[in-house]
Amino acid sequence: MSKITRHDSNAVLSGAVEYHGFVFLAGMTADDLSQDVLGQTKQVLAKIDAALEGHGTDKTRLLQAQIWLKDIRDRDAMNKLWSAWLPEGGAPVRACVQANMADPRHLVEIMITACR
Template sequence: MTIRRLAEEQRLSGAVVAGGMVWLAGQVADDATLGTEGQTADILRQIDALLAEAGTDKRSLVSVTVVLTDIGDAAAMNRAWDAWLDPAHKPARMTIQAPLVDPAWKVEITGVALAPARG
């Protein structure tokens, strides 16, 4: 099996393509000074870029996990999510509350998408 690692950093890859799937690492905002809605939009932009690098897009997402540091921010997160989401291709999604490594981060999102078929 071929494994492709995308956007590699010191401790992780931003995404891994293996077994017909794209596994996204938890993505956080590049600009932690933004509010929850802004951080979410920034993360979704990053997810779009990673999926494009993997040769696919958000329509191929099958599962997403959203972590909020304050579940009371769900409405703000959902505003950015709803603006980004393709309503004909909604993934399964779970949203939970948990602390994140950097207290400035309000949102972290991870997911799994189908990888494009290789011929």
């Protein structure tokens, strides 16, 4: 049986789960919630880069992304940063939807699956 490794776990979730060379990251949000959607997206993408590196992979190995926006009208602004962040030819499968966030100050949340 293959080993499942959970990182930064609590009673509700794990920050990351590794299985069979796959890395599943929990949804990530910005720390500075005073920022607009561009500022929050920059923060989230930087956190994703750091988390992927910490698990032995990077954004060239993305498989899937799930993106939640507080306001879907922010999609174009977020997509400008998202597209610039992605490696050329390396876009993952993706969903992007509007959602009621747990904290109304959160404007974007991104969850990633990658491989090594």
